[in-house]
Amino acid sequence: MPPVQSFSVSAAPTLTSSATDILAREPSGSRRLHDAWETPHNWLPRLCTVDHKALGIRYIVTACVFLVLGGIEAGVMRLQLARPENRLLSPEQYNQLFTMHGTTMMFLFIQPVLSGFSFYLTPLLIGARELAFPRLNSFSYFGFLLAGVFMYTSFAIGQAPDAGWFNYTPLSSQPYSTGLNIDFYTIGLLFLSIATTVGAVNLIVTILRMRAPGMSIDKMPLVLWSSLTTSFATLFAMPALTVGLLLLELERQWHFVFFAPVGGGSPFLWQHLFWVFGHPWVYIVFLPATGMLSMVIPSFCRRPMIGHHLVALATVATGLAGFGVWVHHMFATGIPQVSVNFFSAGSMIVSIPSAVQIFAWLATMWYGRVVLKTPMLFAIAFIVQFILGGISGVMTAVVPFDWQAHDTYFVVAHIHYVLAGGSLFAVFAAAYYWFPKMTGRMLSERIGRWSFWIMFAGFNLGFFPMHIAGLLGMPRRVYTYLPSLGLDTVNMLSTVGAFVFMSGTLLTLWNIMKSRKHGALAGLNPWNANTLEWAATSPPEPYNFARIPVIQGRDPLWDGLVTAGPPLDEGRQTSRTTPLDAHWETAVTLPDQNAWTLVLSLALFAACFGALLRNWWVMALCLLLVVVSLVRWMWPVHPRVLETQV
Amino acid sequence: MKTPPVTRRLRLAALTLLLAGCHAPMSVFTGAGPAGRALSQLTWVLVAASAVIFVLVTLFMLAAIARRNRGGTDPDLTVHDNRIPIVAGAIIPGVVLLALFMTSVLIERRIPGDASTPAESFTVIGHQWWWGVERDDSASGRRAMWANELHVPVGEPVDLTLLSDDVIHSFWIPQVHGKIDLIPGDTNHIRFVADRPGVYRGQCAEYCGMQHANMAFTLVVESPVAYRAWLSVQRADAKPPTDTLAALGRAQVVNGPCATCHTIRGTTAQGEIGPDLTHVGSRVTLAAGTLPNDLATMEAWVTNAPSLKPGVKMPAMPQFTGLQLRAIAAYLEGLR
Amino acid sequence: MTAATFPDTVRPPSNDADEPKKSFGWWAMACTCATEASLFAYLITANFYLDLRSPAWPPPGISRPALLKPLIMTLLLLSSSAVLVWGERGIKRGQPRQLIAGLLGTLALAAGFLALFATEYRDKLHQFRPSGSAYASIFYTTTSLHCLHVLVGMLLLTYTLVRTLRGHFTETARTGVAVTTLYWHFVGVIWLTVLTTFYLAPHFT
Ligand code: HEA
């Protein structure tokens, strides 16, 4: 790629700044695009905005609020476990806390925060002006928010879910769980699963049909391979959970028989349904993180990614293989050896694509020149911690070892090394990397480094000892332990480390607060990065790009193989292209905000309470409202124009 | 990056092991039988292999970072080869994983022991939050039951049949065998041999509700002679009390509320909800490994069990006080 | 117009831009069908899983399902799909009347399906209640869930009918019709799997 040859750390992008200007802003004086795309300033349009940038940020912020909640829960748990036979919490309280901690982190923090980044970035990365279904996007946001609020109201009446995040039956069913605790979990997650699924559909259509003309699938940025894979995985995995929750709720409320042995049910059915969903889910909350890393690393290695195609392939392979390993969560249930070994082998095979990804990053670092800015520091910590977490995963995939490690703190260590040390660190890397694009200002490098080192030290101090606690025989989900078990030191270390880690994250929180207003101005492309979002202004104009970009290379801002296409400035227009070669098809007009998306989600919110309290009148009313708002929402404005109203 | 993360973490690991490793009765590194030892060897192998892999990969990464930061040379933009990801990412791990899988299968083979040889067999039944243990006697056809404790003869194979009465539990004594779940509507079996005499702690490993944390088990490995003596005691009915205090206690227990939940073989107390108390005095612990088994604790337990083990199905019985209470405790502790 | 300003390298050979199968809406509906299909796949797998773990399926006391009524229902649903296709062909030739007729016909047949479904439930509920056994539970859950999809489909058809009456659709702008049709065919296909699982399979074991 000749143009890149001359490129060096200091050099400006080979793409002439004039070319970027044409893409970034309307010619001075013209406001056609601006007026077409800007959200009106009154409160209702603001609230129901369809702007993917506003919604993406809203998603991220809301998810981080849930991160703080889940973090507080964890902090309190760690205080209880700091000393043996501690009396800070009652068993009920502890069980509700660890259940809500897991549920919050898995469903209300990590997945939403990652899709928040996808919703914000995807159109910018593919040179489009919106997601394919802007109103659907606002609906999935409200759905996510209200589902979370619904689950958290359970604390208000002191009946939070308390059967663990995978909620095994019969413990979670009659007669062993009589309160409303589990109903909050079931109904809340059913609501959330709707919001999540439509979000996935939105991303699939956007990525496949709205890439800038010329951005054929092999030129697509790697993070989009992650979104695409995880969105498809969501389509096929989510229903397993939906079915499980549905059956469980029927069993709890009308004494249907599914999981209770009397009458022909089986507790195994829940375990299979949950983990057929559950394992794909852990990759759904992981692959987007690796995708974002594949964006950060080339930028800070000052060279294009090595093994681009391999990484894309590995991402898809992981997503597929993720459906074939669920039984590794059930090695101790006494199911037949053959199938156990089959799934053990499967679990080992899935680690090969992960290894390929890791070594593609390492190769990029090897042949590139690493610039240790804060995003890169978080990326490096991600790699280190994910290697460890991945390997502990492979260890538990060894069946006889899992007979010892299963349901001990060894597994708790594994999940935190991959989820907190992995995905959470990737989110921090992404935050430091894209904050300038989102706000127009840089985060403070100094605070960033402090925050990083404190988090890195705190994380490993807090979670590495959990491996040892597990091997010393500490079961998970225990609200206390005896002093005679030799677990005092490791638990004290974990507690201290956890709080160091938390204070590290609080530093970044402060950094964000501070830099939003007073950070250094970022400019278009502060990191000299290679992908399209950096050709937009920071923060991007309401219309993202003044002209539809036309792409011919994989690193448009480095190889300079990008030109400015037509303005498409007749209303809210953007381009529609073919799924694989991204050939130009036509211009489509996208809808603007519509209050009925809010009404719909509120109706479903109320329906959740109706179902919880078994008030069928409320249910019926809400159903009616759902139908009405759907019709009012979808009803086209200009029926004959080729457009989507969703 | 000043201190490389590797050394940082390894140092930490060594330290914690030193501090915590000393007296850990449930450590998976201390096998007390062929299976237990096989598992602890496997654990060492895996830990070592993982450490090596982790260190190598991390070192490679640090080298990649250091490489050009020193010299300040420009990134090499001509290179586009996929050798590193393919060789180091696919081929080498593939070989390593194959080796791991083989070891795993081989060790797995060694675990169950051969089921053909005769063995001492018991049934373990999980309850919220205690363990029922049952011995069927094909000879006499009588069933003996007790709770939360099992004695086994050193060096002889033992068969356990595992059932659950309510929710899912998991039976785990790291020194002799891995975990195995007790699942309602489903039956599991394990066989193990314990060849090192001693007292071992087991613990419920599957979250089973409020007192999951306090659902422990005691395994006593002793000489065949001692074992058989213990077993014949457990099989026998309760002896009638000798002194008057115990006699008073017995009246309270057999005619009082206790009898609705508990069985004491040889008396009219035939309750089936709580543990069999026929030889409760002979057990090492009370309340499934939660409390020491002595007179004082027994009194406290009888008057207010929920305060000692919140959530326990046994109600508080404040009506028992003073003499009555001492009598009951004396009688129960006398059931040896 | 705008298309002209693109270099030929990024122009498709042909440009039938308003082909409904290329619209976002159609793709979204295809995705929805995919996820709904897996929902039923999991339900049906659950059914066979419980079947395998139980001695008799259906359990003693519950007779094998009678086939006549469900087969008539199948006929209704399949023919309704055919009628809808015919109606859609109408709008392709720019004849909203034919589409209206097609939609009304589809709705009528669907209503017939639901009516029979109701009588079927009445008989079954006399025979066994949902909470009686795992078989009963999974049977009622899956079938009623499919019934729910028929209802949603009918709402979509009505919505499309209203839009047709308002003259929203022409031979070039008929995405809404294509999307509804796709969903309706999907509902039919799901019924075939439900039929095979709960009505035919018991007769082959
Ligand atoms: C981000 C989420 C995430 C990710 C990415 C993973 C990744 C993996 N997980 Fe993990 N897992 C969870 C989240 C995740 N897991 C959660 C939440 C649970 C617990 C659920 C609960 O019980 O609450 C769990 C539980 C869990 C179990 C069940 C443990 C038990 O309950 O007994 C198992 C068992 O096989 C397992 C295996 C694996 C494997 C093999 C991988 C592999 O994908 C890892 C592959 C990566 C690597 C291997 C590292 C990189 C490779 C190299 C550096 C090359 C060299 C390495 C070798 C040659 C080995 N996981």
Ligand code: HEA
């Ligand atoms: C993305 C997933 C994710 C993340 C990020 C975390 C983060 C943390 N987790 Fe969690 N965890 C899970 C997913 C996750 N966890 C899951 C799935 C389980 C299993 C649940 C189950 O068994 O059902 C689990 C279980 C689990 C346990 C085991 C409970 C048990 O088995 O009994 C523990 C115990 O220490 C723990 C601790 C922590 C801590 C200290 C953090 C820290 O990293 C948290 C750090 C906090 C932040 C980064 C946010 C910032 C916080 C603040 C600003 C507030 C400060 C508050 C105070 C100082 C009180 N987690």
Ligand code: CUA
């Ligand atoms: Cu029994 Cu946990």
Ligand SMILES: [Cu+2]
């Ligand atoms: Cu898994």
